[in-house]
Amino acid sequence: MELAGRKAVVTGAASGIGRAVAVRFAAEGAELALLDREPAGLEETATAIEEAGGRAHPVIADLGEEPAAVAAMARAIAALGGIDILVTSAGIGLQKRLLDHDLGDFSRIFSVNLFGLFVCLREAGKAMRAAGRGGRIVNIASVAGLRGATGRAAYGASKAAVVNLTQTAAVELADHDITVNAVAPGPIDTPLVEAMHTEATREAWKRALPLARYGEPGDVAAAALYLAGDGARFVTGHVLVVDGGYIAAGIRFALD
Template sequence: MDSQPAVVITGGASGIGFAVARQQLALGVAVCLLDLSSEKLSEACRELGIADENGQVCDITQEASVESAIWDFSARHMLGGLVNCAGIGMDCLMAETDVDAFRKILDINVIGTFITSRTLVRYWLDKKLPGAIVNISSVSGLCGNKGRSAYGASKAGQNALTWVMGNELGSHDIRVNAVAPGPVDTPLAQAMHTSEVREQWHARVPMKRYGTPEEIASVVAFLLSQESRYVNGQVLAVDGGFINAGLFR
């Protein structure tokens, strides 16, 4: 077994998850990727220069799938961190939102985060190891963005889960924090954001631009590291100032 702590990253084959993986590797940290797409996983492992066995196809909404992948990783690595990046979004007015679509978003964004986190927490408690979890939330879980009834509710739930886990697990030297990105140029945003939506974000973000996956990954790296060893139960907006902006000049 590799004695160097590894970080498990859900949704690690693309977007913010992939950027987190690349930055962790640059810092000398091993990475284990979970994703639904075997094709994207193979491509990500190849691009990152890691063994294919460090990428596992996994449905984070299924306990058995998550547990199988984590136990496989733990047989080869000492696991030290978890980044919950996997998620889906939707831009739809509340009155037009389908109930099944709402449930699916909650299932992936909230239940999936719970299942992967619980699996790693049980591993750390059993081994009496420290750990760090970073949940990738959203500013839509902190304010009432239009069209985000399902997505915003899921991210607010993820934030509450962060606070509760940080409270319950801090005494075990397991820290839990969240990063709440504003608009970030990821495949998900590129698929969801029309030119009109992009103009609205540019108008409302004081820095007048979208963030990059690498900028989110840098904050995740801090929250995983020992430099943040007294930071616990926090939801940190990384949004160019959007969440706190008032009237513009």
């Protein structure tokens, strides 16, 4: 098992990608602390892990508030008795014309996608530094942080900031043998996407993707597992796209 004996904190673990990461990491032998603001979803994830023979500690918290996020990380690390891995998947979306955005939109999106992620990263980094055993941090960014797209002013900017924060954290935390990487998913079928993507949006995405289909949460979990595992010990500051070829593609047309 790839993560036998490791202690992992996963944020956004009540749903979608965070849940898939937590379940996969548990199946690979990690003990999990699960952070989210949704108690029912957290319980479902914890039950799924425990029924499969794993160990999970749910911690309910709004990670968009600094004191709450600090307290939640402390509870998670105490419940696990340490931390080897952090995966930051808690996030919220927004699809709205740029000219209709206001600073409230930016503030709401940034408070979770960037500020909450930063606080969890900082707290994990401090605990890993104190323990002196190194560590792994995997941030869930987005292709929206690497390319422009319709309706993504605040969301895309928050994810672009996550990409840069990942690189800066990789540089600074290398002294403590802590690697920091990001996964940038393309469209993945999760509750967040179901709520935001109309049929027209789904068709547009499929046309833009060489693989012409949405990904599954497990596709992102597999990438996070690679970055958290021994095989990636010399990889840091990297952004791994899991996107059906979206970033690779420019113009595409039929050849006769």
